[in-house]
Amino acid sequence: MYEHVKNLHSYFAYFVLLILIIAVANAIIGFATNKKFVSKDLRISLFALIFTHLQLLIGLILYFISPFGMKMISTNGMGGMTSAQRLLALEHPFIVIIAIVLITIGWSKHKKQQTDKRAFGKIAFFYGLGLLLILSRLPWSQWLGL
Template sequence: MYSVLLVIHSAFRWLVLGSVLYGIYRGGRGYSRRVSFTRFDNSIRHTTATIAHIQLLIGYILYFNSPLVSYFRAHFTEARHQFDLLFFGLIHILLMTLAIVFITVGSSVSKRMDSDREKFKTMTIWFSLALVIILTAIPWPFSPLANRPYIRTF
């Protein structure tokens, strides 16, 4: 089951990135063009937060069942000096949790704004901050922090 969830988590990141990018696009477009915050914009806001929460849930399940993380926690003093272990044992989970908090705050605060322009602005700012964190914390194949393939396979 662990390996199946790892593949799903790896592939699902593209859905998270796509939805966050599209949310930023819709927010920036709506803010700059001064258009109404439609039901479609609201569904993008909500769907982006939902997709991010699903990814975080899968990530937490993986984290608490990962042999890599188990080793990191059991041998913290030695493992913290190995950056790959430090990345997955601490950095990745903290940054991704923070990014999802930003998406959640942006979605929640945006929903409660009075003006359409403020809704777009709030969504754009919070989603953009989350995107920067997400892009930093993903173990890209080219990353010096920790690297994994673009999509894992079985």
């Protein structure tokens, strides 16, 4: 079961990152060109929100069945882990949860804006910040097979 959830979490991450990059790029372009915020823009942002939340749910399941989650912390303690183990057990989950909270805040704030430019700006800022946080804490060495 662990391997199946791990593979789902790893492969679904490519799709989540792609849709998140598309949402951020769409918002930046909309902001820069003073585009009207239409249903296509709404859907792109909404899909990015939904898929990041779905990825979080898969990640939380993985965290509690994985040997790198709570089991690693309770067995070795924080001082007994290598930097790679600490990344998987603490840094990645914690920072990604913060990133998804920021994405959710961006979704909520964009709906309250009076102008389309400000709506695009909220999406660009909060989704972009969330994307940067996620990219900063990906286990690149494992993900890319290095």
